Amino acid sequence: MKQQEVFKAMADPTRRAILKRLQGGPLTAGEIGEAFDITPASLSHHFAVLKHADLVRTERRGQYIVYSLNSTVFEDLARMLLDLFPTKGKVGGK
Amino acid sequence: MKQQEVFKAMADPTRRAILKRLQGGPLTAGEIGEAFDITPASLSHHFAVLKHADLVRTERRGQYIVYSLNSTVFEDLARMLLDLFPTKGKVGGK
DNA sequence: TAGATAATTAGATATTTTTCTAAATATTGC
DNA sequence: GCAATATTTAGAAAAATATCTAATTATCTA
Secondary structure, X not given: OOHHHXXXXXXXXXXXXXXXXXXXXXEEHHHHHXXXXXXXXXXXXXXXXXXXXXXXXXXXXXXXXXXXXXXXXHHHHHHHHHHHOOOOOOOOOO | OOHHHHHHHHOOHHHHHXXXXXHHOOXXXXXXXXXOOOOHHHHHHHHHHHHHOOOEEEEXXXXXXXXXXXXHXXXXXXXXXXXXXXXOOOOOOO
8 A cells, every 4th residue: 555645645625525425336527526616627636646546446437437436445544543553452463 | 533634644754754653652852853854843843733633742841842642533533534435344333 | 040952933945735727538429 | 520528637826835944932950
């Protein structure tokens, strides 16, 4: 996992909101965009950041591009955090 | 928990390294600084960010200021992340 | 109280990030 | 192939962040 990329991606509220929207299942870029008062170009930038962090996956479906969550990385991240603080029941113990 | 503050705090590699150093137990600002090639002023800025996010606690001991981890917030954050991705065994379920 | 040490605050600059507009690419359907 | 729609890429401007030097605050000790 690219720790730095993941943390940077999560640091922006718009990007976290995008992830939130994807909890209900895959959506096209346009569908995600409906919820935000931001240009498609800016949104696209956020997608790129999320994708680079491997937090979302994409798939072209005709003229649409469908985004979906990559849950695996969230697990990794949560584990990493739990691992970052001492004492208390260590999880994986890499 | 101030979600935004916490994520922003975690986004910087120097700050994550500071947290890492504190895993072994409380340290003074100076002791923490030894590990970084950065001025005390810059370090102090990072401390302020971590403190504002409630990730660390401070206590003055004589002329020193002692920093320690606030594990509680890490737990909150990890929980929040686990909660952010769908399906799979929900944790707290607020 | 004066000098030394630890740390922070103030103010400036450099870098990074977010956002925008405009232009480009991909795909559909006539 | 052409117009329309969906999305991304390029390039620039605006906003936020990290870093520095210099000055300030707090504490200790001689």
